[in-house]
Amino acid sequence: MEYFLQQLINGLTLGSIYGLIAIGYTMVYGIIGMINFAHGDIFMISSFIALATFLVLTTVLGFAFLPVVLLIVAIIAMIFTASWGWTVERIAYRPLRGSFRLAPLITAIGMSIVLQNFVQITQGARVKPLPPQIQGGVTLMEGSTEAGRIVVQLSYMQMIIIITTIVLMTLFTLLITRTSLGRAQRACEQDRKMAALLGVNVDRTISLTFVMGASLASVAGLMFLLLYGVIDFYIGFLAGIKAFTAAVLGGIGSLPGAMLGGLLIGLIEVFWSGYFTVEYKDVAAFSILAIVLIFLPSGLLGKPEVEKV
Amino acid sequence: MSATTMNPANAAAAERNSFQSSVKDAALAALLAGVLGFFFLGLRTDIAPGGLALSTRWSLWLTAIAIVFGGRLALNLFVFKTDRPVTGLLSVFTSRAGAATAGWGWWIGRLLFAIALFLPFIIMQMFPSQQRQLIDLAILIMTYIMLGWGLNIVVGLAGLLDLGYVAFYAVGAYSFALLSTHFDMIGFWTALPLAGLLAAFWGLILGFPVLRLRGDYLAIVTLAFGEIIRVVLLNWYDFTGGPNGISGIPKPTLFGMEFVRGDDGVAAFLGLEFSTIHRFVYLYYIIFLLAIITNIVTLRLRRLPVGRAWEALREDEIACRSLGINTTNTKLTAFAIGAMFGGFAGSFFATRQGFISPESFTFLESAIILAIVVLGGLGSQVGVVIAAVVMIGGIEMLRNIGFLQAVFGTGFDPTQYRMLIFGLAMVGIMIWKPRGLVSSREPTVVLKEKKKIGADMVSQGEGH
Secondary structure (H helix, E strand, C coil), X not given: CHHHHHHHHHHHHHHHHHHHHHHHHHXXXXXXXXXXXXXXXXXHHXXXXXXXXXXHHHHHCCCCCHHHHHHHHHHHHHHHHHHHHHHHHHHHHHHHCCCCCXXXXXXXXXXXXXXXXXXXXXXXXXXXXXXXXXXXXXXXXXXXXXXXXXXXXXXHHHHHHHHHXXXXXXHHHHHHHHCHXXXXXXXXXXXXXXXXXXXXXXXXXXXXXXXXXXXXXXXXXXHHHHHHCEECCCHHHXXXXXXXXXXXXXXXCCHHHHHHHHHHHHHHHHHHHHHCCCCCHHHHHHHHHHHHHHHCCCCCCCCCCCCCC | CCHHHCCHHHHHHHHHHHHHHHHHHHHHHHHHXXXXXXXXXXXXXXXXXXXXXXXXXXHHHHHHHHXXXXXXXXXXXXXXXXXXXXXXXXXXXXXXXXXXXXXXXXXXXXXXXXHHHHHHHHHHHHCHHHHHHHHHHHHHHHHHHHHHHHHHHHHHHCCCCCCCCHHHHHHHHHHHHHHHHHCCCCCHHHHHHHHHHHHHHHHHHHHHHHCCCCHHHHHHHHHHHHHXXXXXXXXXXXXXXXXXXXXXXXXXXXXXXXXXXXXXXXXXXXXXXXXXXXXXXXXXXXXXXXXXXXXXXXXXXXXXXXXXXXXXHHHCXXXXXXXXXXXXXXXHHHHHHHHHHHHHHHHHHHHHHXXXXXXXXXXXXXXXXXXXXXXXXXXXXHHHHHHHHHHHHHHHHHHCHHHHHHHHCCCCCHHHHHHHHHHHHHHHHHHHCCCCCCCCCCCCCCCXXXXXCCHHHHXXXXXX
């Protein structure tokens, strides 16, 4: 029981990170119907920006009060990552709007290769370790098993991640449902041409979608950096695939679906590693994806696609 | 307003105006480059004793900004914001060349075939000092051409987006490697059909559950399957050797004769002086043969009912179903046949390398093959050849260090920029020619009156 609870907490933490990345995929897919393959690498870029900012603040400028440092890091990472997201859309996707379906997918894969190799060349291929910054936690339960004493702990880091995710999701849902930007965004999602006729600036809305997706991914990047403390230029690939899997699992185009899918993927991965084998945790996540898609082709919360002739 | 009716003062003002806006735009681009590059070019984190250390490289950062400013300004002045863009000449030339060569597809194909047929001898005659590297490069390009043709059946003809093609390549390679290392009597030529069959079988197994999915869902599930196979290969130590891979895979033989020095080698039998190059030439002809078989089979299949069904499926699945075509079977055959050629190429890869490990079968490999197919022009066989030569050959040219070091100074290692340039080329070519280098995606059979597929319909996701 205690073990289960601990795994549950770990799974929710990991799932939050996946969920935040998955939002970027699902929004972009909803609005322009393409897999933004470079989104995982935007997440990777953000973790590098967060690391550099953190080092500048602590070692060069000598800030010591951690909450303020992390807040500044988060804001800077969001701004800079958002400009990366905007640029990728501007360079690689906007010229191909209205082109055939595979073209933006190829540029997205190309962009992903470019970002990975750009970071590898400029920052080096070796992993960058960051010592844990936030330590300690709250002990929820104590129990004993045959293996020894077991402590269920909710670390402060996990708390921060889960609370940040909840806050961001709330803000984001408000942004989508209550503001004119959100309205324009949903309008473009339903019918881009009609939205344009009614005076919605479609290009701007799509750019902002990328900016929002990248900002959420940047928070995920910062949290990944703090949680695992190790980043390299390749983390974006697997995290990106998992997050996309999450988006598809939850029903692509649906924002609550992306979060739910993220949590599910996180839980599946953690429980599989906890109870079975660590090596095959990716296999588990992908197999669940395949099974869900076969029986529920539009995902858990997605709207079934209507075929029009 | 045309340029001739414009009075000189207006024209001069417009020119000044366009110059100003060009500079402004270039300044914005430079600003953006500065923002984007700040943390990556300006700063660098490195592992140092006692944690991470930060170093600064302002000169690199400023250089990058200056390059972006200059480049964007030049583009604005000469391409984007002028009546007579420099590239106008180029595009006129390419469109004329395209129009003139429209009927030449058959001849270009024959010409390429003839060149490929004699390529090893051409190389040995013209570049005797580098013959090994060049033939090796030719083998590599030929492998990608074959993989591209195999994937073209799935993506180009049947219109099924497969992001996990490398899985079948891996199945082929591992089948041959495992068969030949466990059973002595199995050599390359006996294992080849088996590897193809096994890969086709896997294509069926993987294809069966996922073919109900459409478009991007199919793409992501095939990607997932590709990763699953790689992870299994990586972790199943007892069977696949895990990350250590399988080594000691036998080399291909010619009617049971090996390419070795001595009396029972091929060289002695043919009365030639022994040379290691013979084996490379032989390998080249094996992959050339396999590729040609792939091409011929594809071209013939396109004329069979199943090929017509593939193309019909790609054009309109719903219409296909209402005409009574069994879409599941049609998709499965495309998947299985594509997978089979992937398997052939895989076992060739295994015998060429003599060593395989899961490292060789990453998603990047799938992406490269898909890029070759799409950049070449979906469904175009010649396009695949051109794209493979441009992408693989062009990138490998970067290994030609001497020339580049003369330009950029010593200590410059171009090989690390290979994948960066590959990615940039993917993006660039796609934006330049979204339909691929050879865009002949028309159905093989059409009614006399062609249905026009307008840009607006394409943008709505139809006619893709």
